[in-house]
Amino acid sequence: MGRYLRMDRLPLWGAVVLIITAYFSTGFHHWDEHFQILEFAGYKLGITPYQDLPWEYAARIRPAILPSLALLVHHLFTLFGSSDPFAVAFFLRLLSAALSFTATMLMIRVFLPGIADERLRYAFVLLTFFTWFAVYGAVRFSSENWSGDLFVIGFALLMRERERTSFRTLLVAGALFGLAFTVRMQVAFLIVGLLAWMLFVRKERLGGMAMLVVGILITVGIGIVIDRWFYGGWTLTAWNAFDVNILQGKASAFSKDPWYTYFTKTFTHAGPPISLVFIAAPLILFFLDRRNVLTWMLIPFVLVHILIVHKELRFLFPMLGLLPIVIIQAIEAVRAKGLPRLLERSTWRISTKVFWTIDLVLLAVVMLRPADAEISLYKTIYDGYPRPIAFYYFGDDPYDRVEHIHFYRRPDLEMAGAITGTTRFIPNDTILVATKRPADVEARWPHRTLIYSSLPAWVKHFDFNGWQERTDQWYVYQVEP
Numbered sequence: 001m002g003r004y005l006r007m008d009r010l011p012l013w014g015a016v017v018l019i020i021t022a023y024f025s026t027g028f029h030h031w032d033e034h035f036q037i038l039e040f041a042g043y044k045l046g047i048t049p050y051q052d053l054p055w056e057y058a059a060r061i062r063p064a065i066l067p068s069l070a071l072l073v074h075h076l077f078t079l080f081g082s083s084d085p086f087a088v089a090f091f092l093r094l095l096s097a098a099l100s101f102t103a104t105m106l107m108i109r110v111f112l113p114g115i116a117d118e119r120l121r122y123a124f125v126l127l128t129f130f131t132w133f134a135v136y137g138a139v140r141f142s143s144e145n146w147s148g149d150l151f152v153i154g155f156a157l158l159m160r161e162r163e164r165t166s167f168r169t170l171l172v173a174g175a176l177f178g179l180a181f182t183v184r185m186q187v188a189f190l191i192v193g194l195l196a197w198m199l200f201v202r203k204e205r206l207g208g209m210a211m212l213v214v215g216i217l218i219t220v221g222i223g224i225v226i227d228r229w230f231y232g233g234w235t236l237t238a239w240n241a242f243d244v245n246i247l248q249g250k251a252s253a254f255s256k257d258p259w260y261t262y263f264t265k266t267f268t269h270a271g272p273p274i275s276l277v278f279i280a281a282p283l284i285l286f287f288l289d290r291r292n293v294l295t296w297m298l299i300p301f302v303l304v305h306i307l308i309v310h311k312e313l314r315f316l317f318p319m320l321g322l323l324p325i326v327i328i329q330a331i332e333a334v335r336a337k338g339l340p341r342l343l344e345r346s347t348w349r350i351s352t353k354v355f356w357t358i359d360l361v362l363l364a365v366v367m368l369r370p371a372d373a374e375i376s377l378y379k380t381i382y383d384g385y386p387r388p389i390a391f392y393y394f395g396d397d398p399y400d401r402v403e404h405i406h407f408y409r410r411p412d413l414e415m416a417g418a419i420t421g422t423t424r425f426i427p428n429d430t431i432l433v434a435t436k437r438p439a440d441v442e443a444r445w446p447h448r449t450l451i452y453s454s455l456p457a458w459v460k461h462f463d464f465n466g467w468q469e470r471t472d473q474w475y476v477y478q479v480e481p
Contacts (some may be wrong), residue, residue, distance in 0.1 A: 007125055011105065014129030018101060020367050022093040022139040026086070026379075027372025030314055031402045033142040034372075038089070038407045040067035044230070045074060048406040061241040063182050064230030065223055066143060069095075085408050086379050092141040096149075100138035103149040103321050104128045106156035111325050120328050126356075127324035132363040133270055134320045140371075147184035148318030150176050155194060155322075159293070165204070167211050174215020180318075181216065182223030185238040187318050189301040191216075197296035251310040261311040262302070269313055271362050274355045278323060281330040288333040294326050373454060374398060377474055378408040380452040381432065388412040392419050394435040398474055425481030434476045445479040452476040 028034040035054045040062065042048035056062050073095075074088050108128055115121045129135075137145050154176030157169055180187045195212065198204040228234050245251035267275045282302070286295050298319060305315055370376065377398055381391070391413055399405045399415065416431070417423075419440075425431065432451070433441055441448055454473035 007122055010125050010129055011108075014104065015101060017130065017135055017363070017367060018097040018138060019094070021135055022097045023090065024368050024370065025093065025136065025139050025366065026089070026370040027375035029136075029140055029142065029371050030312070033140060034405075034407070035403050036062045037066045037141065037143075038070055038085075039403065039405075040064070040230075041070035041074065042407045044071050047409075047411070052404045052406060054403050059240060059244055060227075060231050060235045060237055061244050063143070063184075063223060063237045064227045065179075065182055066141065066146060068226055068230060070141070084382075086375075086382065089141070093139045096141045096145055097139045099146065099149045099153075100321070103152040103156070106153055106160075107321065107325060110156045110159045111328075115328060115332075117332075120331060123352075124324055124328045127327060130359065130363060131320075131324065132359050132366055134323065135363060136366040136371075137317050137320050140317075142314075142317075143184040144314050144317035147180045147187040148321055150180035150183065151187050151190055151318060152321035154180070155297075158194075158198070165208055167208065170208050170211040171215040174212040175219045176215075177212070178216035178219030179223070181238070182220055184318065185241060186301075186305070186315065189304050190297050190318065193297035193300045194293065197293045201291055201293070201296070245310075246308075251308065254310050256309045257311040259306050262306060262313070262316065265311070265313050266316075271358055274358045277327060277355065281323070281327040284330040285326055285333060288337055289329065292329065294322060294329065298322070298326070374401075374474065375408070377434075377452055377454070377476060378405065381413065381476065382408060382410055384451060385413070385432070386410070388414065390414040390416040390429070390431045392416045392423070392431055392433045394419050394433070394437065394440040396436070398434050398476075428480060430478060430480050432476055433479055434474060436472060436474060438475050441475070441477045441479065445477070445481075447480065449478045450475060451478050 031054075036056055039048045039053060040057060043050065043053055043057070044067070050057075070088070070092060073091055074083070074085075077083060077088050077091070108125060112121055112124060115124055138149075139145075154173040157173045157176070158165060161169055177187075177191050181191065195209065198212075199209060224234075224236065227237050263279055266279050269275070270278050282294075282298050285292055286299065289295060301319060302316070305311065389412075395418070397415075397418070399409065419433070433445075435441055453475050
């Protein structure tokens with residue numbers, strides 16, 4: 001096995017893992033990833049009606065660059081004879097994976113030569129490619145992932161030139177930072193921390209700092225033009241978001257979380273007990289190496305997010321690309337402070353094995369499971385019924401989530417509504433019926449065909465103690481009234 005996991009082969013395995021994850025991780029991590037990107041694009045495509053867009057569209061608080069990219073990809077697919085939204089979404093996840101892979105490779109090329117210990121060098125490469133939640137985040141076509149990757153690429157370009165940074169590099173890095181900010185404005189706190197370090201610690205010349213700012217302004221300006229085209233009028237989405245969410249307090253209406261929420265959520269969601277590593281490493285670096293550029297970037301970014309009352313772990317996703325080198329440099333800082341034989345102790349070796357065992361198990365799970373389970377329901381109906389057909393449901397509408405799902409629906413899928421005691425069907429007209437209670441359909445239509453269930457057929461043989469009846473799952477039937 002060792003010959004397959006040589007360091008020079010790890011990038012190849014990392015690429016394979018990303019491709020597999022992009023294929024299976026269908027759907028979205030959070031509503032925003034779908035409704036404020038794909039449905040925004042769907043509106044421009046004539047798929048999503050205006051009244052079914054989330055309130056953020058009218059408020060103009062979301063940048064249009066990612067919806068515009070989704071729109072472009074959809075048009076390219078149509079040009080080549082396909083308008084399959086699932087293929088478009090898969091391609092967008094592949095694009096996200098490619099961007100993340102680029103950021104990862106640049107970070108390795110910049111920081112690997114500075115790691116003296118061979119075991120830490122190997123661990124750094126492993127962390128960059130195989131940390132389970134970083135892989136999951138890397139394939140997301142989301143503002144958190146894209147802004148983080150764009151920032152990391154710009155950061156790596158700046159760190160690559162150790163002595164004197166060329167004006168060309170500064171301009172390109174600034175342009176990447178401007179794009180990162182345009183995609184998600186909160187990345188500004190990473191940018192501010194980096195610029196402060198360059199000015200006060202690295203002592204970058206003022207001309208170089210000015211070139212960085214010029215690069216930022218150029219791409220921010222391009223983003224404003226894209227927003228003008230997308231929304232049909234001049235607007236500053238970053239200011240709108242700050243005004244609505246912070247000054248008007250809209251964000252706090254979603255939740256008001258205590259300051260320590262990110263620590264507790266990281267511990268519980270990042271795979272305890274190994275999640276302690278992800279919490280401890282930035283803290284160790286802060287206390288032991290305060291002149292470190294990573295410290296200067298992470299402090300303002302994390303501190304501002306702690307101060308904002310509404311907290312979600314995805315808000316910290318832009319820093320995922322920095323986490324592997326943070327962990328390695330935290331270990332080096334501890335060793336430099338009097339524990340030089342840390343890596344020789346048996347407890348360290350045991351802890352390392354536990355870490356990678358848990359991480360690889362979780363990685364296998366996120367590689368092979370959908371991000372949203374109901375995407376398979378939409379795909380079954382989309383692929384199986386290219387002709388016009390009416391869709392009914394008992395109780396909840398599976399296409400009605402936070403808002404209505406339009407992007408993954410065929411235009412000729414007739415949403416006929418909920419079945420009630422007064423619902424009248426056209427005789428001999430084939431229809432689809434969705435329910436969470438199979439008895440609703442089985443009692444009414446003895447002749448039916450089950451075309452979809454949330455659980456695969458083989459699982460039905462393991463209904464111990466009737467757990468499946470207590471599990472929230474969808475069934476879709478084809479019936480003829």
